Amino acid sequence: xxxxxxxxxxxxxxxxxxxxxxxxxxxxxxxxxxxxxxxxxxxxxxxxxxxxxxxxxxxxxxxxxxxxxxxxxxxxxxxxxxxxxxxxx
Numbered sequence: 354x355x356x357x358x359x360x361x362x363x364x365x366x367x368x369x370x371x372x373x374x375x376x377x378x379x380x381x382x383x384x385x386x387x388x389x390x391x392x393x394x395x396x397x398x399x400x401x402x403x404x405x406x407x408x409x410x411x412x413x414x415x416x417x418x419x420x421x422x423x424x425x426x427x428x429x430x431x432x433x434x435x436x437x438x439x440x441x442x
Contacts, residue, residue: 372397378435386431391420394427401430 371393373384388394395412402409416422 372401372431374431374435375401386428388424391423395423398423398427398430401434 370385370387371390372386374386377384399409399411412419412422412426
């Protein structure tokens with residue numbers, strides 16, 4: 354018999370689910386990230402780094418494949434911000 358609830362948050366669009374895991378993970382809810390707008394992900398990375406008091410270094414067009422670099426940097430940041438939970442299946 355299961356004693357927990359399962360929640361599913363669908364991809365809602367560009368701006369709605371790019372940082373959903375950061376907002377809902379504290380409640381033990383898993384989510385997905387919309388990887389559509391790399392510039393939005395970069396803006397959020399800047400916001401969260403500044404909020405945490407960490408240094409923000411922009412990833413501009415001079416980078417080799419800046420889109421990939423922005424998403425990689427953003428996903429790495431989210432990975433440090435979202436707490437780990439043991440998954441019950």
